[in-house]
Amino acid sequence: MKFDIITIFPEIFDFYFKHSIIKKAQEKGVIKIQVHNLRDFTGDRHKTVDDKPFGGGRGMVLKLEPIFKAVSSLKNPKSQILNPKKLKKKMKVILFTPRGKKFNQKMATRLAKLDQIILISGRYEGVDERVAKHLCDEKISMGDYVLMGGDLPALTLIETVARLIPGVIGKSELLKERITKQKGFIEYPQYTRPEVFESKPKVKWRVPKILLSGNHKKIEEWRKKQGKIIE
């Protein structure tokens, strides 16, 4: 799986992708992440990525042309023209916008089956609407609130999708028992030592007794009741 991110703040991603599980997954070759600076796809001396909105209004709007150039070059790299087999890739172009479809686990599961995802991260007051209309396959929102751009949504999507790709989470075997028959994921409360923690004199925070009982059937029932199934 290859993730391509188009952004005007590539530095935001540097630290994140060079650490943790995501870094290891890249080293193993199970995922590949490339961050592309939108300014590299501009044609003018000032590397202009934004302009004033038609019709007036405050703020600046990300221009269509650089995004068009970036998406085109990522969709059809030279290597692909030389190797036509690669043309059959399953690929999607995603634009992050609060007007998009709200992201959830089901979408992540669907996206995890693709070969390539191109993520367009907006900034400023908006992105020329022709990107949403003609250039992207899907518009995704991370929730009903307005962020300053699509960079955090891109990180969220990559983390959610990547952990579903075989080989990304080292101990995926351990997570199997948490996958329900309907392919949902049960997220339940977890505890570890100490059994009793004294936060101040006479105030004790305890681990639920059932988890110390050794009765696996009861523990399973308790986890089902306390947990949330994320589909």
Ligand code: ADE
């Ligand atoms: N850009 C700004 N806010 C956003 C949101 N909630 N989801 C996706 N992209 C955004």
